[in-house]
Amino acid sequence: MNTEQFQRLLEQEGFPEPVEVEQAPNSQLSNHEHLFEVRALVIQGSIDITIHGKSRAYQAGDVFELGFKEVHSESYGPEGVKYLASRKQ
Structure with a gap:
């Protein structure tokens, strides 16, 4: 997905304008939660997210x-x- 498609998706689902987030190479965040829903588009690098013991890798797009x-x-x-x-409250 590209950024224009992502913006349209956010609008359709009632999400506000996104912010850019960057995380350092080979780092991690242990178990945590957010007081909001998240929709995110990876634009560079990769992230692995683990939920209930199941990990999934996400790449650009x-x-x-x-x-x-x-x-x-x-x-x-x-x-x-x-x-x-x-992030939607």
Whole structure:
């Protein structure tokens, strides 16, 4: 998916303008949750997200979703990751 398609998806689903997020290479965040839903488009690098013991890898062009207060962990590839994230309360 490209950024224009992602913007249209966000509008259709009632999500606000996304912000750019960047994480350092080979780093990680242990289990945590957010007080909002997330829709995000990976634009560079890679991110692995683990939910309920199941990990999934996302690369540039992939969209990932996290539910309200969904406990998850994240790890970032050797290039780190940059993504556009929209957060809906």
